[in-house]
Amino acid sequence: MTKQFDVIVIGGGPGGYIAAIRAAQLGFNVACIDEWKNKDGKPAPGGTCTNVGCIPSKALLQSSEHFEHAGKHFVDHGINVKGLELDLAKMLSRKDTVVKQNNDGILFLFKKNKVAFFHGRGSFVKADAAGYEIKVSGAAEETLTGKHIIVATGSNPRALPGAPFDEENILSNDGALRIPAVPKKLGLIGSGVIGLEMGSVWRRLGAEVTVLEALPTFLGAVDEQIAKEAKKAFDKQGLKIELGVKVGEIKNSKKGVSVAWTNAKGEAQLLEVDKLIVSIGRVPNTIGLGHEAVGLKLDERGAIAVDDQCKTNLPNVWAIGDAVRGPMLAHKAEEEGVAVAERIAGQHGHVNFNTIPWVIYTSPEIAWVGQTEQQLKAAGVQYKAGTFPFMANGRARALGDTTGMVKFLADAKTDEILGVHIVGPMASELIAEAVVAMEFRASSEDIARICHAHPSLSEATKEAALAVDKRTLNF
Ligand code: FAD
C-alpha cells in the first residue's frame, strides 16, 4: 500500500524541514524523508547544518572563545584565573547536546505541524498519473506517492584527489568537529569559511594552525578593505595563512599527515601535521536519489538543474538549498523552501538573492550583504563609501573588542545602499539592520537619521552611514 501525500520533501536539512513546515501551514498533507542518524542510530533531522555544520561549529566557536578569553583577556578586566584547564571531552559533549536539542526541536515541529516524518533514504521509483512514487529505505521500507516533490538533499564535502577523508587524520567538516584531543599541529587546506572557523576553534584551544590557500588573495569574495582588516587580526592571533599555494602529494600515516606544497614564490615546502582538515568547498548531493529513474536533470556541476523559481525539468518537482545553484547557506535554503511551498499553493513566493547576508563567525566576525567595492568598480557603478571604526565606538571599548569597522557603499546619485560590510564584534547580528535597509531599498541617509541606542555597537552602523556624507559625529 502506498501512502499518498500532496507534498513529499526529500531531505530534512534547513531547506527541507522548513519547506515541509511551510507546506503544512498552507494546508497540504506533507511528508518529509530524512536519512541522517545520530550515533545511536536514531533520526537526527536538521541536515548538515544541525549535525555537522552551522550549529556544532558555532557551539565550538563559542566554547573556544570563552577558553581564550579566560586565558588571555579576563586579566584585562581585573579577573585573574588560576589553574585554567581545558576539558575537551566536556566541550565536545556540550556541542553534541546542543545538536541533539536542535534535532529534537525539529521532530517536535514536525509533530506540531502534522508533517509525517519518515526516517530513511528517499528515492524516485517512477512517475504516473497519481504523481511520483518514492521509496523510503530505512529500518523498514515504505512506498509513498506525492503530487509535488521537493528535493532538498544538500551537499557533501569535496575531497582532494589522492587524499580521501578517513575522519581520523584527514578530516572533513564532520571529523573537524570531533577531534578527541587538541592536535599539536593542525593543517587546513582552503582558507574559506570552514577553514577560518575551524582553524579559529582549534587555534584557540592550543593547536598550531597552518592554512594553505590556493588563491593569491585572501577571502576574494569579501570586500577588499574588510578582508585586509580581517587578515591583520588573524595574523596577530597566530593563525598562519599561506596564500597562492599549490598543494602536492599528501601522505597519511599513523604518525600524521604530510603535505607537499609550493609557496607563492614557487618554492617547495613540506607541512607535517597531526591532523589535516580539507575545506575546499562542497558538492551538491544526489547520491541514492534515483533521479535517473524519472529523468530529473542535473547541471554540469552535478547540482539539480533548476530555474529561478526552483522548478526542475519535471512537472511538480522542485529542488532547493545546497543541492541547487547559488550560495550554500542555511538561510538561503530556508528561504527557497518557504518560497517553493508558497508557489505550490499558488502564491508568489520570492527569494531576493541580492540581500542574502553572509557571515563568517571568526573573531572578529565578518559579515556582509550586497555588493563589494571591487564589484561596483568592475561594474562601473558610481558609488560613495563611508566607514566607521569600532575603535571609536563606546560600547566596543567597554567590551574590550575594538577591532574592525562598518563600511557602507551607496549609489553616488540616489544614495541607495548597495552594500554593507562589517568586520568586528557581533557583525553577525549587526548585519541584520543592513539587510532590512536594503530589502526596503533604503538610502544611507535613512540609516543616518534613525535613532540608535547608546551605547551600542549598532551606533557604528549609523556612523558609517553618516560617513557616506562625510559627517560622522564620533570620529
Ligand atoms: P543539508 O543541510 O545538507 O540537508 C540535507 C539532508 O538531506 C541531510 O539530512 C541528508 O542526510 C538528507 N538526505 C540527502 N539525500 C537524501 C535522500 N535521498 N533521502 C533522505 N534524506 C536525504 N550555513 C549558514 O548559513 N551559516 C553557517 O554558520 C554555516 N556553517 C556551516 C558550517 C559547516 C562546518 C558546514 C559544513 C556548513 C555550514 N553552513 C552554514 C552551510 C549549511 O550547513 C548548508 O548551506 C545547509 O545545511 C544546506 O541546507 P540543505 O537543507 O540544502 O541541505
Ligand code: NAI
Ligand atoms: P569555501 O568555498 O568557503 O572555501 C574553499 C576555499 O578552498 C577557497 O578559498 C578555495 O580557493 C580554496 N581551495 C579550493 N581548492 C583548493 C586547493 N586544491 N588547494 C588549496 N585551496 C583550495 O568552502 P568551505 O570552507 O569548504 O565551505 C563550504 C561552504 O559551506 C561555504 O562555501 C559556505 O557556503 C558553507 N559554510 C558557511 C558558513 C557560514 O555561513 N558561516 C560556515 C562554513 C561553511
